[in-house]
Amino acid sequence: MTKRNRWHLVAVVxxxxxxxxxxxxxxxxxxxxxxxxxxxxxxxxxxxxxxxYIVTEFGDKINDVINDLLGxxxxxxxxxxxxVPILRVGGGTAIGAAQIIGPARQVDKVKVVAEVExxxxxxxxxxxxxxxxxxxxxxxxxxxxxxxxxxxxxPL
Amino acid sequence: MDNWRxxxxxxxxxxxxxxxIGAFYVGTAARSYLGPGVTAAYAEDPPPGIELEETAEVxxxxxxxxxxxxxxxxxxxxxxxxxxxxxxIQTASSGLTGYxxxxxxxxxxxxxxxxxxxxxxxxxxxxxxxxxxxxxxTPLITINAEEADQLDVxxxxxxxxxxxxxxxxxxxxxxxxxxxxxxxxxPTEEAEDVEDPEEVAEETEADWQPPEPYKDKIVPIVxxxxxxxxxxxxxxxxxxxxxxxxxxxxxxxxxxxxxxxxVYVPISTKxxxxxxxxxxxxxxxxxxxxRF
Numbered sequence: 001m002t003k004r005n006r007w008h009l010v011a012v013v014x015x016x017x018x019x020x021x022x023x024x025x026x027x028x029x030x031x032x033x034x035x036x037x038x039x040x041x042x043x044x045x046x047x048x049x050x051x052x053y054i055v056t057e058f059g060d061k062i063n064d065v066i067n068d069l070l071g072x073x074x075x076x077x078x079x080x081x082x083x084v085p086i087l088r089v090g091g092g093t094a095i096g097a098a099q100i101i102g103p104a105r106q107v108d109k110v111k112v113v114a115e116v117e118x119x120x121x122x123x124x125x126x127x128x129x130x131x132x133x134x135x136x137x138x139x140x141x142x143x144x145x146x147x148x149x150x151x152x153x154x155p156l
Numbered sequence: 157m158d159n160w161r162x163x164x165x166x167x168x169x170x171x172x173x174x175x176x177i178g179a180f181y182v183g184t185a186a187r188s189y190l191g192p193g194v195t196a197a198y199a200e201d202p203p204p205g206i207e208l209e210e211t212a213e214v215x216x217x218x219x220x221x222x223x224x225x226x227x228x229x230x231x232x233x234x235x236x237x238x239x240x241x242x243x244x245i246q247t248a249s250s251g252l253t254g255y256x257x258x259x260x261x262x263x264x265x266x267x268x269x270x271x272x273x274x275x276x277x278x279x280x281x282x283x284x285x286x287x288x289x290x291x292x293x294t295p296l297i298t299i300n301a302e303e304a305d306q307l308d309v310x311x312x313x314x315x316x317x318x319x320x321x322x323x324x325x326x327x328x329x330x331x332x333x334x335x336x337x338x339x340x341x342x343p344t345e346e347a348e349d350v351e352d353p354e355e356v357a358e359e360t361e362a363d364w365q366p367p368e369p370y371k372d373k374i375v376p377i378v379x380x381x382x383x384x385x386x387x388x389x390x391x392x393x394x395x396x397x398x399x400x401x402x403x404x405x406x407x408x409x410x411x412x413x414x415x416x417x418x419v420y421v422p423i424s425t426k427x428x429x430x431x432x433x434x435x436x437x438x439x440x441x442x443x444x445x446x447r448f
Contacts, residue, residue, distance in 0.1 A: 007168070010172075011168070011171075011172045011175065014172055014175070014176050015172070015175045015176055015178075015179045016179070017176075018175075018176035018177065018178075018179040018180040019179035019180065019182055021180055022179065022180035022181060022182060042412045042413075042414050043414045046414070058411075061411075062411055062415070062417070065409070065411055065417075066409075066417060066419055069407060069409050069419060070407075070419065070421065073380070073407065073421070073431065073432045074431035074432060075405075075421045075423075075431070075432040075434040076434075077434075077436075078436045078437070079436070079437070099419075100439070101439050102439060103364065105364060106364055118276070118320075118323065120278060120279045120280045120316065120319045120320070120323070121279055121280040121281055121282075123446050124280055124312070124315075124316050124319075124444065124445070124446045125444065125445055125446075126316070126320055126323075126442060126443070126444040127442060127443045127444070128324075128390075128441065128442045129440065129441055129442060129443065130441065144364055144366060144370070145364060145366055145370070146439060147391070147392050147393065147438065147439010147440050147441055148420065148439055148440045148441065149419065149420055149421075149439060149440065150417055150418060150419040150420060151417070151418045151420070151443070152411070152415055152416075152417050153415065153416040153417070153418070154415060155414065155415075
């Protein structure tokens with residue numbers, strides 16, 4: 001194989017690899033992604049960087065969107081709100097996000113919402129949502145006066 | 157000549173790089189036309205994980221008592237766990253008054269707890285067409301239509317509500333008052349959990365006092381869009397505010413066509429009106445849904 005052909009081969013392999021990576025992380029039809037729109041890019045960001053990154057970068061904007069929506073329904077929240085990740089109890093990976101409400105001082109303390117799932121029967125499912133002051137969900141201490149006002153579901 | 161070679165190689169690298177970027181986007185486009193993969197799932201329906209029984213610890217067997225309550229010459233029963241009212245049984249059933257039913261529930265609960273049952277053993281089952289709250293294999297209480305009618309909930313909603321109330325009472329619940337005491341009493345332990353030392357100092361100094369005692373209540377979730385009940389929610393807040401809450405209105409929205417957002421508004425009416433009658437100061441601390 002000549003040196004030139006080897007370079008061509010490397011180039012072809014690189015292009016194919018990029019195609020395969022794109023195929024792997026690309027959006028899915030079920031989630032109605034539009035590649036040309038910001039939504040498509042946003043979906044890719046979730047897949048690449050995870051929920052924690054999205055909450056850090058876009059939490060304030062999501063919070064504003066929810067508060068604007070509540071304003072449209074004459075149901076504004078008196079008190080402070082913010083968006084934090086939801087972690088399953090005993091796990092360290094975010095499985096969603098929540099908007100929390102409460103007195104400013106208490107809301108500031110909250111780092112994540114811990115979720116405890118419980119199935120009292122085959123067709124009943126209950127989820128406890130506990131705002132906590134640490135990112136460690138191995139032991140849970142709720143922050144008083146804070147509750148959840150919105151559940152933000154991420155496509156995984 | 158050498159310079160020309162370097163330039164031509166750089167150009168080639170740029171062309172290959174551009175090709176890679178193009179191929180990446182072609183790949184993502186191809187993926188969107190292939191349809192959903194096997195990994196497509198939403199955060200709300202994650203695979204089964206750690207359940208309450210594996211994580212909650214029961215410190216000691218709590219004291220369970222039944223108390224008599226007279227309302228309009230009707231004997232009703234309160235089931236108390238460590239002085240907190242967990243169930244209020246208003247109606248008679250099978251020839252037993254509410255109080256007598258509360259005594260039976262208290263006895264069965266205590267026996268089950270002594271035998272090693274925990275909050276994770278509390279379940280809801282349909283036995284012979286009736287909704288029953290169970291602990292392990294033992295029926296605790298059967299839900300009757302009269303009780304559900306008085307509370308304006310369905311039979312299954314009442315069963316789920318009572319089961320959740322019982323489970324919460326026996327789980328090592330992170331009670332707000334206790335948390336604040338712990339924060340004040342154990343600053344060093346709190347400090348281990350938080351990364352930023354300044355925040356630790358703030359948290360340990362902070363001594364938030366609620367304006368009045370907080371309480372929980374379970375109410376139906378009603379969709380603003382469809383006007384139908386779609387589940388139940390546990391709300392928490394100052395006692396006077398929680399007493400006003402009749403339902404939680406759910407509004408659905410999206411962010412950037414990608415994130416699905418359910419917004420919960422505790423309201424003082426049973427059905428959401430054009431403008432939502434929000435009860436301020438109340439938040440959601442639990443969600444329940446049922447499917448048939």
